[in-house]
Amino acid sequence: MLFGIGFALIARDRIRADGPFSAPAFHLVLLHAAGVVAPIALYFYAVHPAWSWMYWVNPEKLSGVAVLPLMVGHAALVIGGWYTAALLIRRGYQGALLYATGMVALVLLILVVAGINRLGTAADHLGWQTQRGTSLFDVQLGWAFLVSLLALFGSAIYIAIELGRDGRRVRAR
Incomplete structure (x- = not known):
């Protein structure tokens, strides 16, 4: 969502001029959501399901098909954040959007701090319940997490640069 x-804040000139679904801004966001966020979510929910559920849900009791709506949901959060922010920008509520973004970031930070033990432990659901987990980087999961973060932020940086360039083109019209 963040x-x-x-992305919407960076592309605010394009959004004000042409709306939230204008090219190339919306297409870049869509590519990030479908090409980076969704495959990362698919990988972690399919290959490391207990960790992805933060050990609150036993993935063995869920159907394997449950991965698909979760994957789509992660991509939809990015697109939903874009669309909601675009609506607020077009209506002139950029200040409120910045406060809301700060609140979402604060909640995310609190969740990460509160769940750092769960995030840093690799185990299956039963292993977590019996306190038999290992460090995240002692297994493949840690390195997969690191690579996925690099892919996520690398893609986001590239898209931010392209949205910034597009904004300059819009201002020059």
Whole structure:
């Protein structure tokens, strides 16, 4: 969600001029959501399901098909953040959008701090319940997490640069 909001803030000139679904801004956000966020979500929910559920849900009791709506949901959060932010920008509520973004970021930070033990432990659901987890980087999961973060932020930086360039083109019209 924060990526979508951030992209909308960077592309605010394009959004004001042509709306939230204008090219190339919306297409870049769509590519990030479908090409980076969704595959990362698919990988973690399919390959490391207990960790992805933060050990609150036993993935063995869920159908494997449950991965698909979760994957689509992660991509939809990015696109939903983009669209909501675009609506607020077009209506002139950029200040309120910045406060809301700060609140979402604060809630995310609190969740990460509160769940750092769960995030830093690799185990299956039963292993977590019996306190038999290992460090995240002692197994493949840690490195997969690191690579996925690099891909996520690398893509976001590239899209932010392209949205900034597009904004300059819009201002020059």
